[in-house]
Amino acid sequence: PYAMASAYIIEAKAMFDAKSGKLIANPTVVIENNQIVEISSHGKAKYNKPAEKINLREHTLLPGLFDMHVHLTSDAHIHGYKRLQVTSPRAAITGVRNAQRTINAGFTSVRNLGAPGYADIALRDAIYAGDVIGPRVFAAGPSLGITGGHCDNNLLPHEIAIKAAGVADGPWAVRAKVRENIKFGADVIKFCATGGVLSKGTQVGAQQYAQEEMNALVAEAHLRGLTVAAHAHGTNGIKAAIRAGVDSIEHASFLDDEAIKLAKKHGTYLSMDIYNTEYILSEGQKAGILEESLDKERVVGAKQRNSFNRAVKANLNMVFGSDAGVYPHGENAKQFSRMVKFGMTPEQALQAATINAAKLLKQDQILGSIEVGKLADIIAIKGDPIADITLMEQVGFVLKDGKILKQ
Ligand code: ARG
The missing domain is CATH 2.30.40.10 (Urease, subunit C, domain 1)
Structure with missing residues (x-):
């Protein structure tokens, strides 16, 4: 009884x-x-x-362990145009498999930084209800971004163009989008501050949201008690996002001295996916990654590893973030050895995936x-x-x- x-x-x-x-x-x-x-x-x-x-x-x-940057609902073997065939319900089912693989690899908490159709929130709720085995999920829902930016979908011509759910332009539209994501269950807000590697027609180095938009976005999220993660490769976008007060910079590929100083001053966490480049360059083409993306990766990967080394030397706040989903879930831990190779002590790498991540999520009282x-x-x-x-x-x-x- x-x-x-x-x-x-x-x-x-x-x-x-x-x-x-x-x-x-x-x-x-x-x-x-x-x-x-x-x-x-x-x-x-x-x-x-x-x-x-x-x-x-x-x-x-x-x-x-914590992985602060995953996409549980993405399949690493399906990229580029192949992804257009994947519905959100199908992606959610992929997420069930990936949640299991993630927990088996020892990652008991993840931050899911973006999923179309709120598939990550459905998955989170299924895990919490006990229907599915998986990690704790801190989910973002659709990532916010500018029209035509890294967080939009730019694969189709204008006659049949699709617009990603998180697209919003202008400070008030951006605030409204934050409110919408919160309404549908987001734990965290993700947005694109610069172009990216895997999106069509974006420049990794170029800033996307303007400073006013980032300021409004972060202010709105913080007002409501949520933390904010900014995808940012290029130097100007990284700086603008830090100035806007984001909690973490994702990728952080092109750091200069000023960016490092700003991150130090603001206590911004860096989440740098330095294993990812190896998978993209060796398996990416088969998976459907566009030729232009592979070209971008050939520049970004090496730069990012160099920036990682400088960030470690500058003693910045660092968390473990892998971008699993671009590469196969369950292989998250491969990044540890790269973090050590590019400047961390093993202890620092383990702290990045445990106590530092818990602090970033404001969960360090219980995790x-x-x-x-x-x-x-x-x-x-x-x-x-x-x-x-x-x-x-x-x-x-x-x-x-x-x-x-x-x-
Ligand atoms: N999602 C990221 C992007 O498309 C992946 C970047 C991977 N490359 C890297 N060197 N970390 O921009």
Whole structure:
């Protein structure tokens, strides 16, 4: 008649303390329902109610990972003109599969930065209702952008042109679009501040929304308590978005000294998808990525990695963001080794995917580190991922909200 509390006592070899960035040896972590209730280093837990023991004595425990830039409803094998055949309901079903792959890879929280037809919001709600297994989703709904910009759809000629749902021009139209996205369930606002690689006919380096539009957009979102993510490759667009007060810059490919200074001053987070370029250049053509996009990528990829290195050296706020959906979901963790290769310590890369991301989402009171009182989102890796960061690609155990989803 009474629901039994489900409790676990997890014994591990080590635990990554996301706040200090240090490994703690021989931890015992006690989970009751969906909460972490006790952590003891060395020695036994005091917990004396019935609980199931979990032996992870060869594993390192980490907080559930966050990917701050995904498109769960996108299929990496369908790009360019092929995408015109995909309806929003079909995309939502693709999202079901990708949500499962994402959680299996140890990512227990994601920010979904844009989906046509509010498919990401439908997916989020299905996950929260328990119909579908997947990560916590902080969903944007349709991305906002200018007519003909990166967040519009420019594949068809004017006689049969389509207009992406998030297109809005002018400060008041942009405010109205923010309100519309909130009305239909958005947790976060995404907009395009510059051109992009994968859109037809846009220049990556060129700013798109004008400063007044970005100012209005960010003010409206913040008024309503939502954070804002700006897609921005080009230097001027990055600066305008930071000046407008966005919470994160996505891609951040062409950083100059002033952009770095501005990001530092405003505490803006950078979410740089530095693995993505490898997939685009090797698999993109088969998937339907346009020739002009491949040309853009040949310039942007290398520039972005250089900017990443400078951002790390300048000690900017960085989060893990992969743009999975452009490349296959479930391979998110491949980016860790690139983040280390291009300047981060393994500890910094892990903090970018845990505590920093939780702070960006304003969820760090309940997520982002393994601490008493926080939600029970914990993963485990066999071995020591600090010594070998590629081990992050082999997650052996996933607990989300106190439920074991992979063992
Ligand atoms: N969605 C992004 C765009 O189209 C992908 C950029 C990928 N390239 C990169 N080097 N990160 O602009």
